[in-house]
Amino acid sequence: MFKKAQDAKPKEITYERVKGYFLWLIGKYGDYTSKTLMQKANLLFKEDTSFNEEALNHLIERGIVDDLRYAQRLTLSYSEKNIGPNKIKQKLYTKGFTSQIINECVESISNTEEDYLDKALALKIKKFGEPPIVDEKIKQKALRHLIGQGFSYSVANKAISHSSKEN
Incomplete structure (x- = not known):
């Protein structure tokens, strides 16, 4: 049958x-x-x-498969989220891009350290509140969180010790 x-x-x-x-x-x-x-x-x-x-x-x-174009589109998408350049590199690496393409795409992002500080600050405020963190345990937790989101140590440290009076 x-x-x-x-x-x-x-x-x-x-x-x-x-x-x-x-x-x-x-x-x-x-x-x-x-x-x-x-x-x-x-x-x-x-x-x-x-x-x-x-x-x-x-x-x-034929241009149907283009790793650079795809990586640039992903990089732009990731940069609009509140994640740092290291996390963007990690995500692109897991997708299978070469380190040359990854570096080229991350360097093409027109974000300055101040832009990354704003993103890190937004994450810190969302998770830990607006006032600067003084408790050492919470400070270390916040640092690990921000570094885990791809921000450099210096940017994460500035975001943690930032107060709204400094603006």
Whole structure:
């Protein structure tokens, strides 16, 4: 009546099939890094990976896969949130971008130390209140929190000792 999945012959792996798989992924789920696409293709087409790199290079040449463009868009999105440059670098690294692309994108952010201080201050006020922190335990907790959000030690320390009278 119904054929079992085991009885079905596996489809032949071709250049067109691999390229179609890449296009399907991008169309359904959005942008990917070239590294991630290659990992997914190597996993799916593990019997014959000879077409994977060729198909990926075709998409890169056509501008469909562009790691720099994708990283810049992500960097802009992350910079609008209250996170520091170190956290942005970490998030981009986990996406699979090269360190060269990551550094280029983070340097292109036009945020100064004062902008990062404002973001760190907003996080500090949200979690620990507006007055400067004097208790040593709470100060250390706040420092760990702000550094964990990607801010440098100096910016985090300024945010913790900042008072509204200094404005």
